[in-house]
Amino acid sequence: MIISAIAVLITFGMVIFLHEFGHFLMCKKLKVRVERFAFGFGPELVGVTYGETRFSICAFPLGGFVKPAGETLEDCSGHPDEYFSKTWLERFGIVAAGPVMNYVLAFSLFFGVVFVRGLPEPSKDAIIGDLQSGLPADKAGLKPEDRVVKIGKNEVKTWTEMADLIHQNPEKTLSVTFVRDGKLQMVDVTPKLDKGLGHGLIGIAPKFEYKNIGFVGSVKEALHQCWLWTKYTVTTLASKIYHRERPDLAGPVGIVQMVSKAAHSGLEDLVFLIGLISVAVGFFNILPIPLLDGGHAALYLWEGLSHRKLTLKTLQVANSIGMVFLMSLLLFATYNDLVRIRDTRRAKAEAAAEQKKDAEKVPDNLKAPPQEKPKADKD
Numbered sequence: 188m189i190i191s192a193i194a195v196l197i198t199f200g201m202v203i204f205l206h207e208f209g210h211f212l213m214c215k216k217l218k219v220r221v222e223r224f225a226f227g228f229g230p231e232l233v234g235v236t237y238g239e240t241r242f243s244i245c246a247f248p249l250g251g252f253v254k255p256a257g258e259t260l261e262d263c264s265g266h267p268d269e270y271f272s273k274t275w276l277e278r279f280g281i282v283a284a285g286p287v288m289n290y291v292l293a294f295s296l297f298f299g300v301v302f303v304r305g306l307p308e309p310s311k312d313a314i315i316g317d318l319q320s321g322l323p324a325d326k327a328g329l330k331p332e333d334r335v336v337k338i339g340k341n342e343v344k345t346w347t348e349m350a351d352l353i354h355q356n357p358e359k360t361l362s363v364t365f366v367r368d369g370k371l372q373m374v375d376v377t378p379k380l381d382k383g384l385g386h387g388l389i390g391i392a393p394k395f396e397y398k399n400i401g402f403v404g405s406v407k408e409a410l411h412q413c414w415l416w417t418k419y420t421v422t423t424l425a426s427k428i429y430h431r432e433r434p435d436l437a438g439p440v441g442i443v444q445m446v447s448k449a450a451h452s453g454l455e456d457l458v459f460l461i462g463l464i465s466v467a468v469g470f471f472n473i474l475p476i477p478l479l480d481g482g483h484a485a486l487y488l489w490e491g492l493s494h495r496k497l498t499l500k501t502l503q504v505a506n507s508i509g510m511v512f513l514m515s516l517l518l519f520a521t522y523n524d525l526v527r528i529r530d531t532r533r534a535k536a537e538a539a540a541e542q543k544k545d546a547e548k549v550p551d552n553l554k555a556p557p558q559e560k561p562k563a564d565k566d
Contacts, residue, residue: 194450194457195443196248200226201292202465203251206472209288210253213281220256220268227251255281260499275491282480282487289469290413296462298409304455305397306408313349315391320444321527322390326534327374329391330367337364346393353378357387383426416466433523436516440524477509 204226214221220239225231227245234243256262257269265272270281310316313335318325335343338352339361353361357380364373378387400408427433437445442464449460475485486505490497 190450191443191447195446198442198446198457198461198464199248201461202289202468205288205292205465206285206468207251207253209284209286209291210281212288213284214253214255214270217273217277217281218268219270219273219281221253222256223252223254225252225254260497260502275487279484279487279491282483283473285480286469286472289465289472293413293462293465293469294409296458296465297412298405300455300459300462301400301408302402302405305399306404307395308398309346309393309395311345311347312394313343313346314394316394317392319390319392320448321531322388323376323379324389324391326531327363327376327389329363329365329374329376333365333367335363335365336371338362353389354386357381359387382430382432383423412462413466416463417470420467420470436520436523439517440521441527444524444528476512477505478513479509482509 207224207226211221211224222239223241223243225243225245227243227248228250229246231243231245234241236242255270257264257266257271260271263269263271270278273281315324315329315331315333315335317331318329335349337343338349341348341352343349343352357378360375360377362373363376364371366372376389378389380386381388427435445460446457446464449456472479473481473484475481477486482505486497486502
């Protein structure tokens with residue numbers, strides 16, 4: 188519990204602080220006076236004033252903000268060091284600095300993991316390395332280190348053989364025979380059709396081995412990871428919208444669960460996950476949604492192209508629309524998290540009951556002796 192709490196605070200702290208620090212640095216560079224730099228929301232717990240800025244740590248550490256002088260048209264007096272006294276291009280640069288800093292953080296974390304540990308390469312063995320929570324394999328009760336030996340009536344020796352059978356049978360119930368702790372066990376799994384990829388998935392990943400690729404290789408791989416996860420997010424959202432499916436968004440509850448799981452898996456998994464979350468936060472903030480950095484940037488871009496100053500009414504309408512949209516999105520994501528937790532617990536309970544019944548039916552001559560436990564399980 189303590190490890191999970193610390194991991195959550197570190198994750199939100201790094202991602203939020205670096206995002207807001209990007210805005211802060213750009214304000215300083217453009218000589219915009221910053222009145223307050225806060226981590227968290229609500230009442231101030233600890234604070235210190237340094238120069239012209241009040242630095243604060245607030246009661247609810249799930250956000251943060253930078254408050255430049257004259258950040259609204261109402262507050263702007265026209266003084267040169269105020270936010271709305273700057274040109275549209277300078278304001279564009281200030282709002283863009285937050286998402287850019289998220290990508291800088293993600294790149295740094297990806298680079299660190301790859302440079303220190305090496306580039307992960309999937310094992311060829313049909314051994315489960317990890318599972319995605321809430322998907323068929325997890326619901327059926329499969330676990331990391333399980334070695335799959337048969338899909339239906341087909342024996343499998345490699346990860347590719349197993350994956351092909353899963354991919355070819357979307358929405359069809361398959362019996363999966365596997366070895367765990369030296370014993371043969373069997374569960375039924377129904378691959379979920381991923382319309383974006385066009386084949387079945389059960390939410391498993393192979394074990395990985397690591398290869399040292401040096402400094403330059405690590406830089407290239409870190410850049411590739413930033414691009415890869417941004418592209419994945421775009422294509423997945425586009426596919427969901429095109430097929431009119433409900434997006435599988437994770438809210439605060441889901442993110443806390445993922446961080447907690449990664450923290451108990453190891454430092455490497457946690458660092459990589461923080462990088463993924465930073466990419467997600469950076470990408471989300473560049474979307475042209477009012478109140479987000481991308482929404483502000485879109486308004487400033489319109490101001491620059493049309494040569495028409497923004498009005499107080501325009502900003503108020505945009506902010507109202509943005510507030511309604513973001514609150515609705517938060518509620519939807521939280522609902523998704525709660526439904527996922529409920530369904531996963533229910534499915535695991537049903538799978539455990541079914542597995543217990545099946546275990547009673549397995550003849551003794553099918554049970555593998557302890558010495559037949561695969562050596563790879565020890566890796």
